[in-house]
Amino acid sequence: MTDDQLSATFASLADPTRRAILARLALGEATVNELAEPFDMSLPAISRHLKVLEGAGLISRSRTAQWRPCRLEAGPLRDVANWVEHYRRFWDASFDRMADYLKELQAPKGDPDDRKN
Incomplete structure (x- = not known):
């Protein structure tokens, strides 16, 4: 194509x-x-x-x-779907990284005294 x-x-x-x-x-x-x-x-x-x-x-x-x-x-619709698929994978990976980051932000923090060591 x-x-x-x-x-x-x-x-x-x-x-x-x-x-x-x-x-x-x-x-x-x-x-x-x-x-x-x-x-x-x-x-x-x-x-x-x-x-x-x-x-x-x-x-x-x-x-x-x-x-x-x-x-x-x-056929041309399949070609468009294939073209868009590349970008879908990009966005999926970006959303996965964002989800991991949000989980990290929401994780309970330990006792402040534990962080001194």
Whole structure:
């Protein structure tokens, strides 16, 4: 995966309408009309969203007679998940260190006389 592909995927995911379309396609194939139903926008506007998703490789469209179903292509999402995983490990390690530090701060202190020795 190239950085440009990752950028295209993130740009596509930046829009809530496109994320909702992907969520619907995760349930199975759908036509443009079916995808447009929950939105208060024109079919050409939905088609523009679909072109962005298709350009990023997140969906594909096939042709069966006059029916053009859209389907989710999860490969780019897997690539994003792999990219984010690196940073998740970083944050997990940071939170583990912070938890250890907080435990150290909350540990009961010994008798002040014990600390003199």
